[in-house]
Structures are given as C-alpha cells and as structure tokens.
Amino acid sequence: MAPSPRRIAHLDMDAFYASVELLRYPELRGLPVVVGGRQVLAGTSHREGSREFPRLREYAGRGVVTTSTYEARALGVFSAMGLMKAAQLAPEAILLPADFEAYRHYSRLFKAAVATFAPRIEDRGIDEIYVDLSDVPGETRDLGRRIKQAVREATGLSCSIGITPNKLLSKIASDLEKPDGLTLLAVEDLPARIWPLPVRKINGIGPKATEKLGELGITAIGQLAHAPLGFLQAHFGGRTGTWLHEAAHGIDERPVVTHSEPKSVSRETTFERDLHPRHDREELSALFTSLCVRLAEDLRRNGYVGRTIGIKLRYADFRTVTRDLTLPEPSSDAAVIRRAAGECLRRLSLDQKLRLLGVRASGLSVPDPGSPADPPRQAELPFALPT
DNA sequence: TCTGGGGTCCTAGGACCC
C-alpha cells in the first residue's frame, strides 16, 4: 500500500511590508503605495490630520522597490525595481520608507499564530513559511481556512496559502490565487494547473535558467516535463538536469526543516555616490570600519564567532568581486575582523570607483565559554585603509 | 531609469595530505 501523501502548506503574506504600512495609514488604502528607499525624504510635511505623503516622483537616489501594493503593481511597479524607474511609471504613487522593526513585529505575530495549532514550521524569511500539516488533524481546506483566519486575527493582514504534497508545488500553488488565496493541489492536478505555467514559476529557476531554457524552446513547465531527461542533463549537467526533470513532474521530497543554524553573517552598503579608493579614502575607511564594527556586534549579539572573514566590492560598472581569508582561530572581535578584511582589500586593485562595500563572516561556530576566541568587548581599531 | 541588503547553495581549481 502506498504511503499517504504529505500535506505541506506554503504561506505567503500578501504584499507584506506595504500591507503593514496600510495598517498604520488606512487612508492610503486603494492607492498605489511603494515601500523602499533608504531615508525619509527631506521637506516632507507631517501635519496631524491632513498628512502629506511623499510621492515617488520626489525621490532621487539608488533605492529599489521593496514591496508595492497591488494598485502600484497594476502600474508596472514591482519588487526590486529601481525607484527612479518606478517613478517614471507611477510618479504619483506614495513612497514610504521601510520600517523593518514593524515588519519583524508582524512577522513574529503571524508565525506565532500559525504555530499554535501547526507547530512544524520552516522559516523562509520575514513573510513566508512552510508548514507541515501531515500530522495535524482536520480536513485540508478547513485547516487552510483556519490558518488564514488565525493570521488575520493576529495581525489584521491577509495571506495566501498553497497546500499540496510537497514544498515545490505548494510554493507555486500559494501564488496562483493571490491575494487572500487558498489553493489545494494534488498530483493529478499537475497537467491542468502546473504545466501551463512558465518555467520561471518554479522556485530555483531564475532569469538565467529561464533564458537558457527559452533558447532550447522550453518556456512552459509542461514542455520541461516532456523534455527527455538525457537532453536536460546534456545541457544543464547531471544534477541540475535531474532536478529540472523532477521539478516539472512535481516531484520534491525535501522535508520541512524546523531548525537551522546560520552559515554566514554580513553587512554591506551601497554608497549615495560612487567613491574613489584614493580620492575618498578617509570616507571609505570610516565606512569600512563601521561595517566591521556592526558585523562584530551582529556576531556577538547572536552568540557566534566566524573563522572566515570576507569582503565584497562592487565597482561603479557593477562588476562584483570578493576576497576572503580564513583565520587560525574564529573571532567576533571588531579589530580582528577589520584587520582580516584589510588584508583582503590589499589583494584587490583599487583604481576604479566603488559603489558598494561589504564585510562577511562565515565558518560560524558558538564559542566555548571563557575561551580566548571570545575576547574583551572593546578593542582598538585601526582607522586607516591599508596602503 | 541603471540595478538594496541579507542570505543559501553549487561549482571548480589548487593546495595539501595520505
């Protein structure tokens, strides 16, 4: 007898950041609203009663759209789009700065609400989770309705849920009836509901793979399903070819992972304007040190030390390079991190303008209590870039 | 109108060791 299929839910909050902002500013409901950018705009009046909100057209800078309301999406404004481009499409849209504290608060609320009756939860970021419902009693659609209701009662927000035998299909399903959707799918529904969709809908197929598949004449998931395994393996390699084939057939045995340890921690910043390593040396050096200090704080706050320290540079032409260095002993000390990052920096030619600088710690571990890997809190910092 | 910040996983070459 075949084992009964799992019941895996994927829950995705609808336009999450923007929806949280609408809780705060209900008068913006129904308007195109965009969350993004880095700071509140200067000159924006905040009068009580008749509040003036900044418009997208007033924005100047390097920010991107983090979330847009469905009204803004109707104007062509989507996540990850540059705000300057978004302003061309929707100059009158309201632009609000991101308030991650608020989003984290609502994130905790909705996850806690789901956990009260479906505790096997995999965190997929601030606004998404997978939930293993296999052992939760109740009829599937009813469970879905109860989860949505619990989320709404806890947060005042709507979400979309897909429930299928695995994570891959549930992720696709949760998107099918957004917003406020509840979509149940069984393997028999694959040809009718999944195969007509573009391959890009498969989580893990991005712009590059979509492009390459397109060149091979494959645009729909059904076409991918009918491509011979050997053909896919020949073009994408053994592993990826097999994965593409299985994904198109709705096969995915990955478990819901309820706990995982972080692998790396990083801090990076894109400058307001491109900076030259020599001409803007002092400003860059201060930024670099500040990134190291914040990274060290992040490590300490979360109780980790890192053994590999790396840097990331993005040149003005958007070319990105990384360098890293593995230390003899792991550390969370800002001065140690700064020194290692400085060593990495010395391995790069610094004759072009930069737009981004980042620092990363990987090879994380939890330090032994009292070990020398956990040095005193404050240490002296070298404040100059290596020459 | 140029493209944020925080992550994960995979690949691949060279060093190094047995």
Place this chain on the structure above:
DNA sequence: TCTGGGGTCCTAGGACCC
C-alpha cells in the same frame, strides 16, 4: 626519473531567493 588517486580545505564566482 614522464604524468596515480582520493579526500578535505580554501578561495572566487555565480545563480538564486526573500
């Protein structure tokens, strides 16, 4: 003094995701 082979670590880059 012809070119073995496997395992692991380190490093760099890239695709992808939220």
